[in-house]
Amino acid sequence: MAFEPPRRLVKALGEAAPGGDDWLAKLPEAAERAVALRGSTVERVQVPGGRGSLVILVRLADGTPAVLKLAPDRARPESERAALAHWDGLGAVRLLEPAGTEGVLLLERLHPDVSVRSLPEAKSMLEAAGTLRRLWVEPPSDHVFETVAERTGRQAEAMRAGADAEAVPLVDAALSVRAELLASPSRAHLLHGTFRQSKVLAGERSPWLAVGPDPVVGECAFDLARLVRDRVEDLIASPSGGSTTRRRIKRLAESLDLDQERLRGWTLFRAVESGVRARRVGRPRDAELLLEFAAWL
Structure with missing residues (x-):
């Protein structure tokens, strides 16, 4: 073949x-x-x-x-x-x-064509968050996984180098919040690293299972941050997208017993990093969506 x-x-x-x-x-x-x-x-x-x-x-x-x-x-x-x-x-x-x-x-x-995104939005968020919670375990004592500080440090350098004039204020805000979060670290777990709804597929031995991790060790709010902006196109298209995003942060933080401000901070950093990277590699539409989303935070 x-x-x-x-x-x-x-x-x-x-x-x-x-x-x-x-x-x-x-x-x-x-x-x-x-x-x-x-x-x-x-x-x-x-x-x-x-x-x-x-x-x-x-x-x-x-x-x-x-x-x-x-x-x-x-x-x-x-x-x-x-x-x-x-x-x-x-x-x-x-x-x-x-x-x-x-x-x-x-x-x-698993069932490769059936992700949790097939569910209504509220249900898909609930199921995705429940799946993610099970992944947050103690890392092996001798682990060699990258840490959140190391990964975001590499990303921060690329953000500084790749930001155009329009993105500079958001990049400055993202780098500032990263510094604050790392200055007061939370308990470290093994994280999925690139978690979103499309990374949760239907299974036989369990209704939903995560796939495709890019594992990293750090605080749980970092892992949840990417889920906050899932279906970002729908959020941007909605006249209430900003308030919906803030409610989503609140509900996800409460459902997983995380600090809401730390989740907001990592959501901001990850959205700006993704937006700057999208612009750098020639995806202007994605960049526009992500940076507009980040501006709400």
Whole structure:
């Protein structure tokens, strides 16, 4: 079978590595090798798939439905493997192969076309937040995961370098709130790192399970912040988008027993960081939405 990467993946990797690399060129051969090594049968490549990996639906030799996920080093697949192993199926997709070829994950099959976004907005937020809560566990004592301070430090440098005149006030506000939050740290947990509604899929052993973590260790409000802006297009289109966002922050913070101001602060930082990055890689419409959203905070 020819393993042609979905357009979405090609575009996203082009944004992440505009100079190009050889991972995409080697991907068809790597996928063939991963399938053959496990004696599995390919059903299909998941389309549109993710922005950082090729997802292949397979059946193992014993008929078990599974997923093969191939990702480049910059997507930190080995960090994902370590987090999934630590969670061991609690709130997240189960890793079927604790050790394997670098950059290749064998995962339990969920329902790839059914995410929590299929539910009405209020219900989807409730289910997503409940799933996220189960992931917040103590990290392994010898963990090598990136910390929130380290990740946001890298992002802060890129924000300073990439902000145009229009975005500078928001960048200054985001960097200021980051400094305040890190100066008074909250208890650290293992976090999903890139959590949103589309990262929660329907399963068999549990109604909803998280997929695709980019794990990081830090306070829970950082992890919840990305969920606050889910369906941002709808929020921006609504005349009450600003008040709806503030109510969402309040309800999510209360439902998960988090400090509302810390959640607002990390929501601001993450929205501005994403907006500046979107503008830098040539996605002006996304940048406009994200920075307008951030201005409400």
